[in-house]
Amino acid sequence: MxxxxxxxxxAESALSVIRKFSRKVQxxxxxxxVRGRRYYERKKSSTVSKKSALKxxxxxxxxxxxxKEGKLTERDPKARRPAQRETAPTTTGRSSGLGDETxxxx
Numbered sequence: 001m002x003x004x005x006x007x008x009x010x011a012e013s014a015l016s017v018i019r020k021f022s023r024k025v026q027x028x029x030x031x032x033x034v035r036g037r038r039y040y041e042r043k044k045s046s047t048v049s050k051k052s053a054l055k056x057x058x059x060x061x062x063x064x065x066x067x068k069e070g071k072l073t074e075r076d077p078k079a080r081r082p083a084q085r086e087t088a089p090t091t092t093g094r095s096s097g098l099g100d101e102t103x104x105x106x
Contacts, residue, residue: 002028 004024008017025031044052066072 002030004028004030 004021006017006021006024063072067074
């Protein structure tokens with residue numbers, strides 16, 4: 001078991017001590033391990049894990065091939081993709097307020 005211990009120093013407020021403790025706990029990875037153990041997950045069989053590994057390798061090879069052919073651009077692994085939002089087409093006339101794409105609004 002990993003222990004996370006924090007001591008109050010000087011005129012430090014209780015909130016700052018709590019913040020310091022929560023940062024320490026996050027740094028140890030304790031919360032992630034506990035959440036991972038929350039539900040029992042059966043181990044994958046060796047054939048299933050091998051198949052998934054082969055699929056992953058094939059997917060990477062296909063991607064490298066497409067990059068070489070110039071059909072895909074190589075992305076920066078550090079760059080995060082911005083969230084893409086789909087804009088709904090604007091319609092003139094009355095709107096039901098439920099959204100134009102819902103089956104109820106048609």
